[in-house]
Amino acid sequence: xxxxxxxxxxxxxxxxxxxxxxxxxxxxxxxxxxxxxxxxxxxxxxxxxxxxxxxxxxxxxxxxxxxxxxxxxxxxxxxxxxxxxxxxxxxxxxxxxxxxxxxxxxxxxxxxxxxxxxxxxxxxxxxxxxxxxxxxxxxxxxxxxxxxxxxxxxxxxxxxxxxxxxxxxxxxxxxxxxxxxxxxxx
Amino acid sequence: xxxxxxxxxxxxxxxxxxxxxxxxxxxxxxxxxxxxxxxxxxxxxxxxxxxxxxxxxxxxxxxxxxxxxxxxxxxxxxxxxxxxxxxxxxxxxxxxxxxxxxxxxxxxxxxxxxxxxxxxxxxxxxxxxxxxxxxxxxxxxxxxxxxxxxxxxxxxxxxxxxxxxxxxxxxxxxxxxxxxxxxxxx
Numbered sequence: 001x002x003x004x005x006x007x008x009x010x011x012x013x014x015x016x017x018x019x020x021x022x023x024x025x026x027x028x029x030x031x032x033x034x035x036x037x038x039x040x041x042x043x044x045x046x047x048x049x050x051x052x053x054x055x056x057x058x059x060x061x062x063x064x065x066x067x068x069x070x071x072x073x074x075x076x077x078x079x080x081x082x083x084x085x086x087x088x089x090x091x092x093x094x095x096x097x098x099x100x101x102x103x104x105x106x107x108x109x110x111x112x113x114x115x116x117x118x119x120x121x122x123x124x125x126x127x128x129x130x131x132x133x134x135x136x137x138x139x140x141x142x143x144x145x146x147x148x149x150x151x152x153x154x155x156x157x158x159x160x161x162x163x164x165x166x167x168x169x170x171x172x173x174x175x176x177x178x179x180x181x182x183x184x185x186x
Numbered sequence: 187x188x189x190x191x192x193x194x195x196x197x198x199x200x201x202x203x204x205x206x207x208x209x210x211x212x213x214x215x216x217x218x219x220x221x222x223x224x225x226x227x228x229x230x231x232x233x234x235x236x237x238x239x240x241x242x243x244x245x246x247x248x249x250x251x252x253x254x255x256x257x258x259x260x261x262x263x264x265x266x267x268x269x270x271x272x273x274x275x276x277x278x279x280x281x282x283x284x285x286x287x288x289x290x291x292x293x294x295x296x297x298x299x300x301x302x303x304x305x306x307x308x309x310x311x312x313x314x315x316x317x318x319x320x321x322x323x324x325x326x327x328x329x330x331x332x333x334x335x336x337x338x339x340x341x342x343x344x345x346x347x348x349x350x351x352x353x354x355x356x357x358x359x360x361x362x363x364x365x366x367x368x369x370x371x372x
Contacts, residue, residue: 037312091355119226120226125220144363151369177360
């Protein structure tokens with residue numbers, strides 16, 4: 001639904017006027033576009049650990065949430081955990097789902113494409129022979145992830161796929177992203 | 187801490203006896219290692235969406251949790267959202283943190299390496315010029331992710347890095363993982 005207040009055009013719940021202003025600002029001041037997102041983790045025991053997501057940096061300043069978002073990761077009993085939370089590879093699918101969905105809504109809004117609803121399902125194939133060291137040819141991560149969207153829109157299906165592929169998490173998963181690790185001992 | 191009951195050796199909270207049995211089972215019946223993890227997403231509005239993680243397939247059978255794990259993804263106000271939940275690229279760091287932590291605990295246990303504590307911090311650099319289409323050379327996802335571990339252990343730091351790199355989510359992020367997208371219109 002498109003609505004317009006005195007100053008702002010809203011499409012798909014996205015303030016397109018502000019989004020376009022942001023893009024103009026970034027063109028003039030590229031440093032506004034530099035963001036740093038963060039998480040902290042504390043191991044509990046076995047497969048269980050606690051995650052906090054709070055502050056981040058962006059638009060040339062630090063941002064602090066009043067209260068961090070907290071998550072529990074664990075493994076199900078079949079993977080020798082206590083199932084206190086989704087497991088880490090399930091969190092990857094959660095991240096991908098949130099990112100592709102939001103990217104469709106925002107990019108459609110920028111192009112004036114109205115979206116009435118988005119539902120989606122994700123499935124990833126994991127061969128534990130890689131992680132367990134049983135087969136050196138099996139990779140440790142997902143072999144493949146499949147995504148099925150149901151979208152209420154007048155846009156073509158190809159357009160929705162094109163919009164979804166702008167997703168940062170889609171990029172992180174389909175392309176190599178470097179990770180640097182430092183270990184301190186206590 | 188290593189403890190032993192009559193039948194099971196526990197290291198780092200991981201039942202090493204059962205883990206070794208699992209590895210032996212997988213060597214004999216490779217199909218036991220095939221897992222399929224899943225997530226569902228429903229868009230609310232703008233940058234907000236709801237995620238469910240429930241059933242999965244593994245060890246030759248379907249597994250259903252009594253109640254699915256649910257998550258909210260959103261964007262902070264500076265990214266035109268209402269901050270109802272962590273944002274999708276923050277969920278990626280959460281996934282990575284859970285996976286590297288659990289992988290250290292499990293793989294250390296398998297090697298008889300005792301771990302007294304693991305804390306870790308994650309930071310990823312995201313240049314919005316990619317997502318916003320302002321700079322075609324800027325990638326849409328993270329340019330780099332940095333991880334800092336603090337680990338209580340007698341093992342060498344290099345050993346901890348080596349263990350952490352077995353993580354499936356580390357593999358998914360550092361190497362290309364194919365994603366297939368299907369769109370249905372309602």
